[in-house]
Amino acid sequence: MSVAVRVIPCLDVDAGRVVKGVRFQGLQDAGDPVELARRYDAQGADEITFLDVSASSAGRDTTLDVVRATAEQVFVPLTVGGGIRSPDDVQRLLGAGADKVGVNSAAVARPRLLADIADRFGSQVLVLSVDARTCPPGTSTPSGWEVTTHGGRTGTGIDAVEWARQGAELGAGEILLNSMDADGTTDGFDLTMLAAVRAVVDVPLVASGGAGAVEHFAPAVATGADAVLAASVFHYGRMDVGQVKAALAAAGHPVRQAHRAGVAPA
Amino acid sequence: MDHGSGNVRSAVRALERVGADVTLTADRDAATEADGLVVPGVGAFASVTEGVRAVGGDAVIDRRLAGGRPVLGICVGLQVLFQSSTEPGAGDREGLGQWPGTVRRLPADRVPHMGWNTVRPAAGSRLFDGIEDERFYFVHSYAVLAPGQAPVDGEQPDAEHVAHLGSERIAAPVVTYAEHGGVRFVAAVEDGALSATQFHPEKSGDAGAALLSTWVRSLRG
Numbered sequence: 001m002s003v004a005v006r007v008i009p010c011l012d013v014d015a016g017r018v019v020k021g022v023r024f025q026g027l028q029d030a031g032d033p034v035e036l037a038r039r040y041d042a043q044g045a046d047e048i049t050f051l052d053v054s055a056s057s058a059g060r061d062t063t064l065d066v067v068r069a070t071a072e073q074v075f076v077p078l079t080v081g082g083g084i085r086s087p088d089d090v091q092r093l094l095g096a097g098a099d100k101v102g103v104n105s106a107a108v109a110r111p112r113l114l115a116d117i118a119d120r121f122g123s124q125v126l127v128l129s130v131d132a133r134t135c136p137p138g139t140s141t142p143s144g145w146e147v148t149t150h151g152g153r154t155g156t157g158i159d160a161v162e163w164a165r166q167g168a169e170l171g172a173g174e175i176l177l178n179s180m181d182a183d184g185t186t187d188g189f190d191l192t193m194l195a196a197v198r199a200v201v202d203v204p205l206v207a208s209g210g211a212g213a214v215e216h217f218a219p220a221v222a223t224g225a226d227a228v229l230a231a232s233v234f235h236y237g238r239m240d241v242g243q244v245k246a247a248l249a250a251a252g253h254p255v256r257q258a259h260r261a262g263v264a265p266a
Numbered sequence: 267m268d269h270g271s272g273n274v275r276s277a278v279r280a281l282e283r284v285g286a287d288v289t290l291t292a293d294r295d296a297a298t299e300a301d302g303l304v305v306p307g308v309g310a311f312a313s314v315t316e317g318v319r320a321v322g323g324d325a326v327i328d329r330r331l332a333g334g335r336p337v338l339g340i341c342v343g344l345q346v347l348f349q350s351s352t353e354p355g356a357g358d359r360e361g362l363g364q365w366p367g368t369v370r371r372l373p374a375d376r377v378p379h380m381g382w383n384t385v386r387p388a389a390g391s392r393l394f395d396g397i398e399d400e401r402f403y404f405v406h407s408y409a410v411l412a413p414g415q416a417p418v419d420g421e422q423p424d425a426e427h428v429a430h431l432g433s434e435r436i437a438a439p440v441v442t443y444a445e446h447g448g449v450r451f452v453a454a455v456e457d458g459a460l461s462a463t464q465f466h467p468e469k470s471g472d473a474g475a476a477l478l479s480t481w482v483r484s485l486r487g
Contacts, residue, residue: 003381003446004401041471046382072279077403077469094273094308099405099469122309124378124405173378173407204380226381256382256401258471 004256006046006227007217007244008079008206009234011036014053016062020235030235037070037078040234043241044258048074049102049229052082053151064096071097081129081176086113087120094125102176104129105149108156108163111170118171127206128172132160132193133180145193152180160193165200175201176229179209186212186233189220198224214243218251267305267326268292269317277306277340280468284479292321298329301485306468307342311351311369311408312359314342324362331364331459336485339462341406344455345369347462348428352421353408364460365439366426369408373418374447378407385453385465388442393456393463395480400473402453402465404444409464412443412450428455 011018013033020030030036037048048070052063060083067080080093081102090101107113107128117126131152132145139146141159148155164175177197179190189207198205207225211217217228228248233239245255268274268290281288281304289296297303305323307314318324330337339347348361351369361369372379382401387394411417413427432438439457443450444464454463461481467474 003376003379003383003404006381071273071276075276075280075283075469075471075474077405077466095275097273097275099273099276120309123407124380125308173405174380202376203378204376226376 002254003226004046004254005221005225005248006206007044007241007248007255008047008049008227008229009036009040009045009241010049010051010208010229010231011235012051012053012231013063013066013082015056015059016066018235019053020232033066034069034073036235037074040241041074041076044245044256045076045241046256047077047079047227049079049081051102052080054083064092067093067096067098079127081127087116090117090121090125094121100125100127100174102127102129103172104131107167108147108149108158111166114167114170114172118173123171123173123203126172127174127176128164128167129176129178130160130164130167130197131178131180143196145196148180152183161196161200164197168201168203172203174204174206176206176208182210183208184232185210188212188216189223189225189228191219191223194220194223194225212238214239214247217244218248218253221248221253222251267297267303267318267321267323269305269314269321269323271307271309271314271317271342273308274306276466277304277468280475280478281482284475284482286478286482294322294326297323297326300335302336302338302482303327303330305337305339305343305346307340307344307346309342311342311345311353311356311361315346315359315361318346318362327362327364327460334459336459336461336481338481339460340468341464341466344452344462344464345408345410347455347460348410351408365428365431365455365457367410367424367428369410370417370421371407372409372446372449372451373411373416374449376447378405379409379446380405382470383444383446383465385442385444388440390440391442391454391456392440392484393454393461393477393480394442397473397476400476402463402467402470402473402477404446404465406464409451412452415450428452428457431457
């Protein structure tokens with residue numbers, strides 16, 4: 001008996017619509033987030049993540065509506081990230097039906113935010129989202145990776161591995177490690193970086209960025225990921241959640257077999 | 267029971283999905299008289315116990331149980347039914363004390379315990395009727411450990427355990443366990459009219475719906 005590896009589709013949501021494209025670039029409308037969440041739920045998704053990429057507060061309010069509508073219809077955990085700057089933002093999202101929140105840029109600017117959220121709501125709601133990349137030429141960190149903010153556009157010079165360790169210490173109950181080098185490449189997860197972060201944190205670790213084939217997921221789990229997250233490969237229909245789980249199971253990793261027969265909604 | 271804890275909307279929706287007519291309320295009479303009462307709980311042990319007490323929930327639960335009327339605790343809603351917790355901030359605040367035992371940090375390598383885990387339904391369980399080899403969604407760092415399970419260094423195991431209440435009761439509580447990182451802990455307790463789960467049935471897809479459906483049907487039986 002052990003915890004199943006979670007397979008998590010991620011939906012980038014901009015003002016109430018799912019957009020696709022490589023993180024913030026070449027955004028195209030990809031449909032209704034509630035519909036997509038239901039589809040992934042039906043495929044056996046173990047959790048659904050919304051990343052709110054809205055630039056405006058009106059867009060963020062629309063995302064609250066999306067979370068609310070999805071929570072009405074999808075009975076697996078929902079994680080929402082993007083634009084969270086305060087415990088009150090967290091309160092609003094939890095009230096709308098989010099189970100966890102992902103914090104990124106605001107925590108880089110003010111690490112104490114992590115402790116404030118964990119103290120008020122518990123570590124189990126708090127995901128630290130780390131967008132990391134190889135340090136650009138002429139710069140360096142001890143690990144060789146730096147944290148970026150604002151969707152990977154802004155380098156910070158902060159060591160990504162040390163930041164993950166510190167984030168967990170401050171109260172993050174999970175680390176979502178997104179490789180900006182691998183993101184969108186479909187060449188596979190950045191296993192080297194994953195191993196480096198796994199070595200310094202005890203909390204669950206989610207691998208993100210680079211998934212392009214069903215064979216890419218098992219190596220991330222073997223490297224220490226508790227969950228695997230992907231966006232475009234699911235949206236483009238290149239694979240579905242069930243196929244990823246089949247590949248994980250074939251590699252010997254425990255997965256949840258979703259949807260028993262005979263449970264009729266009233 | 268609306269006691270100000272986290273996301274109760276999910277529990278409402280999941281119960282509605284299996285056919286229950288659900289009211290979210292902090293009104294004592296309504297909570298006392300309902301066919302079934304669900305006590306959800308997300309966050310810290312101290313804030314949930316405080317929240318429950320603030321709406322008179324402790325007395326409501328006592329009165330319901332005295333009359334044999336079902337109560338279901340979920341997640342921290344299970345934890346607060348025990349005597350105490352070692353969670354920082356829980357301090358001297360006592361739990362509701364329906365069951366002996368202390369909620370402790372999971373002495374596992376990977377904490378929080380987050381994700382879909384299997385449970386082994388105890389013999390005689392009604393809550394897990396028809397449910398086998400299913401996974402449920404857990405997200406917690408604290409739990410009631412199984413008898414004989416060593417707590418984290420420096421803590422003494424409890425002398426008493428909910429699983430050992432048989433001699434004092436008409437029927438012994440039925441305790442279902444789960445395991446994480448080699449640590450066995452209480453996943454569910456069924457003790458007459460009082461039941462509770464450490465996992466979140468409202469977030470556990472169809473397996474959770476099956477369990478909630480069983481509980482809701484038992485209210486009418």
